[in-house]
Structure formats: C-alpha cells, structure tokens
Amino acid sequence: MVNLNIAIERKSYASNMPDVLGPLGFNVAQGEFVSLVGPSGTGKSTLLNMIAGLESIEAGSIRFNDQLLKGPPPCKLSYIFQQPRLMPWLTVFENLRLVMPDSAPFEIEKMLDKVGLKGKSDCYPKQLSGGMQRRVSIARAFLTRPDLLLLDEPFVSLDAPNAQRLRSILLELWLEHKTTVVFVTHDLNEAIQLSDRVLFLSSSPGTVLLDKDIDLPRPRIDDVHFQNWKKHLLSQNPGLLEGQVSDVASESFSRGFI
Amino acid sequence: MRHSQSHVFPETGVDNTQAAVDKRLDPPSKFKAVLISLFRWLIPLGVILLGWQATSLFLASDNVPSVVEVFASLQTHLIHGDMLHHLVVTLLRVALSFCIAMFFGVMIGIVMGAFPRLNEAGDSLLVIALNVPALVTIILCYVWFGLVEAAAITAVAINKIPTVIVMVREGARVVDRDLLQVAQVFNVSPLRCFFKVYLPQLYPFIMASARSGLSLIWKVVLVVELLGRSDGVGFQLGTFFHFFDIASILAYTLAFAAIILVIEGLVMRPLDRYIARGNYNGGGPSDNHRYTGGL
Numbered sequence: 001m002v003n004l005n006i007a008i009e010r011k012s013y014a015s016n017m018p019d020v021l022g023p024l025g026f027n028v029a030q031g032e033f034v035s036l037v038g039p040s041g042t043g044k045s046t047l048l049n050m051i052a053g054l055e056s057i058e059a060g061s062i063r064f065n066d067q068l069l070k071g072p073p074p075c076k077l078s079y080i081f082q083q084p085r086l087m088p089w090l091t092v093f094e095n096l097r098l099v100m101p102d103s104a105p106f107e108i109e110k111m112l113d114k115v116g117l118k119g120k121s122d123c124y125p126k127q128l129s130g131g132m133q134r135r136v137s138i139a140r141a142f143l144t145r146p147d148l149l150l151l152d153e154p155f156v157s158l159d160a161p162n163a164q165r166l167r168s169i170l171l172e173l174w175l176e177h178k179t180t181v182v183f184v185t186h187d188l189n190e191a192i193q194l195s196d197r198v199l200f201l202s203s204s205p206g207t208v209l210l211d212k213d214i215d216l217p218r219p220r221i222d223d224v225h226f227q228n229w230k231k232h233l234l235s236q237n238p239g240l241l242e243g244q245v246s247d248v249a250s251e252s253f254s255r256g257f258i
Numbered sequence: 259m260r261h262s263q264s265h266v267f268p269e270t271g272v273d274n275t276q277a278a279v280d281k282r283l284d285p286p287s288k289f290k291a292v293l294i295s296l297f298r299w300l301i302p303l304g305v306i307l308l309g310w311q312a313t314s315l316f317l318a319s320d321n322v323p324s325v326v327e328v329f330a331s332l333q334t335h336l337i338h339g340d341m342l343h344h345l346v347v348t349l350l351r352v353a354l355s356f357c358i359a360m361f362f363g364v365m366i367g368i369v370m371g372a373f374p375r376l377n378e379a380g381d382s383l384l385v386i387a388l389n390v391p392a393l394v395t396i397i398l399c400y401v402w403f404g405l406v407e408a409a410a411i412t413a414v415a416i417n418k419i420p421t422v423i424v425m426v427r428e429g430a431r432v433v434d435r436d437l438l439q440v441a442q443v444f445n446v447s448p449l450r451c452f453f454k455v456y457l458p459q460l461y462p463f464i465m466a467s468a469r470s471g472l473s474l475i476w477k478v479v480l481v482v483e484l485l486g487r488s489d490g491v492g493f494q495l496g497t498f499f500h501f502f503d504i505a506s507i508l509a510y511t512l513a514f515a516a517i518i519l520v521i522e523g524l525v526m527r528p529l530d531r532y533i534a535r536g537n538y539n540g541g542g543p544s545d546n547h548r549y550t551g552g553l
Contacts, residue, residue: 089458099444124536
C-alpha cells in the first residue's frame with residue numbers, strides 16, 4: 001500500500017514553451033480513490049505520467065510513502081491509459097502474461113472472468129470490441145496487484161451503458177484490492193460516482209482550484225441526492241469545470257454547461 | 259443466376275485469409291477454391307513455357323534451346339552430373355551470408371533508428387555503402403582476404419547489410435512509444451520488453467528486407483562463385499558459358515529458381531502468417547496484400 005505526496009512547482013516540456021503545470025500540491029492517502037477533474041489541456045495526463053516515472057520532474061517533488069521519487073516508482077504501479085494499449089501481436093492471455101510472467105494460468109483466467117471476458121483468452125485484441133479491449137487493460141492493471149493505480153480517462157469514447165459497466169467493474173476490483181487510485185477525468189458525474197475525493201484543476205498551467213471530499217454513501221447512483229450534491233457544488237463554485245476561479249458576477253454568462 | 263453465384267463465391271473467398279476461407283466454404287467449394295488458386299499460377303507458367311517452345315522452334319538456333327532440351331539437360335545433370343552438389347554448396351553460401359547480413363543489418367538498423375545522432379553520423383556512410391557496386395566489394399574481398407570461403411561470404415554479406423539497415427531503421431524510427439511506456443510502467447524486464455514489445459513492431463520491416471534480401475543475395479553469390487570459387491552454381495554457369503552450353507545454363511537457373519520458390523512457400527509464407535497474427539500489419543513498408551495475397 002502506498003500514500004502519495006505531490007508538490008510540483010511547475011512543469012513545461014521545453015524551456016521556451018509555456019508551463020503545463022503550475023504550483024500544485026496534494027496528498028493521496030493509502031487506499032484512497034482520488035479524482036482529478038479539469039478541462040482538457042491542464043496537464044492532467046502529464047501529472048499522471050510524472051507519478052508513473054514516464055515524465056521528468058523539473059521543479060518540485062513527488063513522494064511515495066515519504067520516499068522521494070527518482071526514476072522508476074518504488075512500488076507496484078499500474079496504469080490504465082486512455083487507449084487500451086494492448087500488444088496487437090499477443091493474445092489476451094499473453095498480454096496479461098506480459099506484465100506478470102510468473103502468474104499461474106488460472107489466475108489470469110480468473111481475472112478475465114472477473115471483467116467478463118471468460119473464454120476470450122486466445123483472442124487477439126483486434127478480434128475484440130473497443131469495450132472488451134478496455135476490459136483487458138483493466139484486467140491487466142489489477143492482475144499485478146498494484147499498490148497504486150493510475151487511470152487516464154479510461155472510459156472516454158465508450159457508449160454510456162458500456163462505460164457504466166466498466167465503472168462498476170473498476171469499483172468492484174478497487175474494493176477488493178484496496179488500491180490507492182488516482183483517476184483523471186473531465187466527466188464530473190463519473191468522478192462523483194467513483195471517488196472518495198475530487199480535485200478540480202484550473203486551466204493551463206494546472207493548479208488545484210478545489211479539494212472536495214465526496215460524502216455521499218456508496219454505492220452511488222445518479223439520483224436526486226447525487227444531482228443536488230453536484231448542483232450545490234457548482235453553484236458554490238461557479239466556473240469550476242472551466243478551470244476558472246472568478247467572482248459570481250462574471251460567471252452568470254458562462255453557466256450553460258450543465 | 260445459380261451459375262453466377264457459384265462463380266462469385268470462391269472468387270471472394272480466395273481474396274480473404276485462409277482461415278476465413280476454411281470457415282466459410284463447405285468442402286466442395288473449398289476444393290474449387292484450391293483449384294482456382296492452383297490454376298491462377300499454372301496458367302501464366304504454361305503460357306511462358308509454350309511461348310518459349312514456340313520461339314525456339316521458330317528460331318531453330320543452338321543458342322535458344324527448346325523447353326524439352328532444357329528439361330532433358332536438367333535430368334542429365336541431376337542424375338548423372340553433380341548438379342545436386344553444386345546446388346547445395348550455393349544454397350549453403352546463400353543461407354550463411356543471408357543470416358550474417360540479416361543479423362548485422364537488423365542490429366545496426368535498430369541502433370541507427372533509435373539514436374538520431376548516430377543516425378546522422380552514419381547516414382553518409384550508409385549512402386556510400388548502398389552504392390558501392392557488388393563487383394567492387396567482391397574483388398576487394400578476394401584481393402585482401404584471398405580466394406577463400408570466408409572472403410566470398412563476407413563479400414556477399416557486405417553487399418546486403420546496407421539495404422537491411424535502411425529498412426529496419428525506418429521501422430525503428432516509427433516504433434510505438436505508447437506500447438513501450440506500457441512495458442516501462444508495468445516493470446517488464448528489458449529482455450522481455452525487447453522480444454515481446456519492441457521487436458514484433460519491426461517484424462514487418464525485417465520480413466520485407468528478408469524477402470528482397472534473398473533474391474539479391476543469391477544473385478551476388480553467383481558472381482562471387484564465378485569470380486573465385488571452384489564449385490557452386492555460379493562456377494558451373496561460368497564453365498557452361500565457355501562451352502556455349504545454353505541448355506545447361508538454363509537448366510541450372512531453373513533448378514535454383516525452383517529451390518527459391520520452395521523456400522518462399524515453406525519458410526517465408528508461414529513466417530508472414532505468423533507475423534500477421536492478430537491481423538496486425540504494423541504500419542510496415544508494405545500493405546497487407548504483400549503478406550496475405552495469393553502466390
């Protein structure tokens with residue numbers, strides 16, 4: 001299990017480019033499910049990549065259990081990317097085997113069963129639908145029994161019922177494995193439904209606008225309580241989803257997003 | 259109406275992958291599909307042989323032997339001569355220099371594709387290497403290393419390596435970083451990552467260079483044999499040239515062409531199918547047809 005401490009001062013891809021991330025700091029407790037919500041281009045994916053050790057940290061620090069991140073992360077980490085990113089030349093079984101070479105075949109079959117892909121282990125990714133490919137990537141992420149799971153808008157461009165099914169699979173697996181989760185999305189409903197806490201990021205360069213605990217009881221369904229909670233949040237913080245903190249007066253123009 | 263349907267059905271079946279054909283066609287029409295694909299390359303072959311026979315009859319010259327004469331010569335060389343020995347010797351040379359050229363070509367190609375600075379430094383050298391005539395390399399190798407087997411093999415490999423480098427380098431340049439990130443994030447060991455994630459992306463490129471390589475190499479091997487070996491198909495062709503024995507020359511050519519065809523069918527095609535598994539054609543230098551199309 002792992003807790004995260006993030007304190008980024010800034011991040012840019014080149015010295016002559018504008019910063020993608022501004023001063024940004026937050027903690028993620030062990031086993032906590034934290035969502036990052038913000039408009040596109042705020043450096044959410046960049047932040048995840050920095051946590052995963054795929055991007056360098058120029059100014060600031062990321063700590064895993066108070067241990068400074070340098071190079072590869074010092075814990076078991078899984079990443080569900082925006083695209084499933086399966087190896088097209090490996091079967092579903094071999095794709096899972098790739099990340100856990102010493103796992104027994106029955107473990108892999110069991111994991112595939114959990115995500116509803118029983119009997120698909122010999123298929124190649126191209127033979128599966130988009131939703132099924134995502135399920136494989138979810139199975140791959142949980143197969144390694146990760147301490148930390150990063151998700152980068154994994155359910156975008158899926159049809160609503162399919163996305164809903166995958167969300168519940170994700171929740172089930174999270175409850176079972178007690179993994180620390182950082183979940184990036186631009187869908188506020190999704191964030192409220194899934195997470196313990198939601199962080200709203202500003203538009204580029206990204207900083208934390210609001211850090212909000214979600215105190216709705218689980219399992220959460222899209223009912224009146226849910227909608228009221230969301231409405232209350234948005235009326236208290238106008239411009240939140242556009243990544244702006246501004247006074248209420250100027251906000252009345254740009255409220256047509258709900 | 260019935261007739262046109264039964265005509266169209268096997269046609270479309272042949273154009274698809276073999277697995278799809280097997281699944282879709284019932285036994286009689288599957289048999290028909292096989293027949294059609296057989297005819298597809300028997301007919302052109304027949305046309306060529308007939309044209310050849312007609313030309314030689316028409317010209318009635320010793321320099322243009324007829325098909326019958328060539329096949330008679332082929333039979334004599336196979337049964338009474340030592341054609342088999344020379345074919346095997348040449349084949350071994352082809353195989354050895356092919357393996358050496360592919361190994362070094364792929365290694366250097368990967369390195370040059372992965373490191374842009376090295377690529378820049380080596381690029382002009384590569385252009386020169388690509389354009390040195392085969393004959394020059396062969397002569398220089400024989401002069402410097404003597405008329406020995408190693409010199410012959412080296413000369414052939416040197417001729418092939420630059421073209422392999424060029425193709426593999428293109429593959430290494432367009433390697434999918436996203437997939438490599440997956441391996442990195444999930445802590446896949448470097449060796450596994452290389453063989454399961456990196457190299458499969460290069461297979462289409464390696465395959466294309468192997469395809470073109472085989473034909474280039476066997477042509478260069480013949481020149482090498484002609485210039486400095488005392489056995490092999492090239493040496494034999496040289497001998498027949500001295501006697502103006504055109505029938506024997508054609509017989510040897512046919513025999514070796516047949517061997518290449520068999521290698522193509524038994525090695526290259528199964529490899530193609532293996533690489534195309536999962537219906538993957540990794541953005542390689544050729545479209546899908548080169549890998550799954552009819553012979």
